[in-house]
Amino acid sequence: MQRQPDKRRIVPKAGRVTERAPTLPEQVLHDAHFLITAARWAQLPTEGMPEIAFAGRSNAGKSSAINALTRRARLAFASKTPGRTRHINFFRLRSGALLADLPGYGYAEVPGSVRRDWQQFLARYLAERASLVGLVVVMDARHPITELDQQTLDWMLPARFPVHILLAKSDKLSRPEQSRTLKQVSYALEKNHAGKDLSVQLFSAVKREGIAEACAVIASWLDGAKKKGPGVKGSDTGPKNALRSVR
Numbered sequence: 076m077q078r079q080p081d082k083r084r085i086v087p088k089a090g091r092v093t094e095r096a097p098t099l100p101e102q103v104l105h106d107a108h109f110l111i112t113a114a115r116w117a118q119l120p121t122e123g124m125p126e127i128a129f130a131g132r133s134n135a136g137k138s139s140a141i142n143a144l145t146r147r148a149r150l151a152f153a154s155k156t157p158g159r160t161r162h163i164n165f166f167r168l169r170s171g172a173l174l175a176d177l178p179g180y181g182y183a184e185v186p187g188s189v190r191r192d193w194q195q196f197l198a199r200y201l202a203e204r205a206s207l208v209g210l211v212v213v214m215d216a217r218h219p220i221t222e223l224d225q226q227t228l229d230w231m232l233p234a235r236f237p238v239h240i241l242l243a244k245s246d247k248l249s250r251p252e253q254s255r256t257l258k259q260v261s262y263a264l265e266k267n268h269a270g271k272d273l274s275v276q277l278f279s280a281v282k283r284e285g286i287a288e289a290c291a292v293i294a295s296w297l298d299g300a301k302k303k304g305p306g307v308k309g310s311d312t313g314p315k316n317a318l319r320s321v322r
């Protein structure tokens with residue numbers, strides 16, 4: 076008599092399958108490698124693959140967040156080399172998608188004319204870069220939405236792509252402070268940017284907290300771009316709500 080397949084062995088236990096699947100959202104930024112650094116429009120890499128940009132005030136924790144998400148200890152620190160602070164550093168992901176590390180804003184020592192040139196380049200990048208499908212903005216959870224963050228958000232948020240905010244260094248807050256901060260920031264964003272495709276979460280590179288949530292958002296952007304095909308402006312698959320607290 077033929078043996079019946081053991082159903083208990085082929086029916087996976089809840090939660091196990093996704094843990095082992097090769098396409099985990101957490102892996103979406105793994106195997107990133109440095110591609111190119113660009114200070115002018117002509118130096119930007121050829122478009123075609125979807126691109127995710129990271130922005131944040133200097134010292135907010137952006138480099139640490141990129142390193143934690145890509146699991147590469149020193150990947151983003153190239154951006155901190157003197158002279159490279161006004162460049163966009165591009166990294167290529169395993170999927171071929173690009174990660175663009177925008178320079179930290181708030182460098183007061185930059186002379187006015189240089190800053191203006193740089194801002195024009197950045198404004199054009201955010202407005203015209205067709206392959207840009209989402210922007211991650213990193214803020215320090217202890218001082219979220221500083222005046223400079225607010226100005227930058229006002230400037231960036233007519234965006235044609237979704238924006239996801241990481242409240243970084245959340246390990247420096249107690250649990251009650253974390254949930255209070257998340258609520259306050261969500262409320263402020265809802266009030267000032269209603270109707271925008273915005274989401275926010277707590278994040279700690281040191282404690283590696285919030286990584287799965289951030290990767291899930293980024294994976295959904297890249298997935299949406301893949302479905303739409305190359306060179307398409309924006310993504311319509313980001314968080315649908317005007318504001319979503321991921322944590």
Ligand code: GDP
Binds near residue numbers: 132137
């Ligand atoms: P960037 O200028 O935005 O790229 O910021 P960095 O990633 O270089 O971080 C600025 C400082 O904050 C450094 O001293 C980091 O070690 C520290 N930092 C970054 N992320 C975290 C975090 O998650 N927790 C803690 N406690 N410190 C962090």
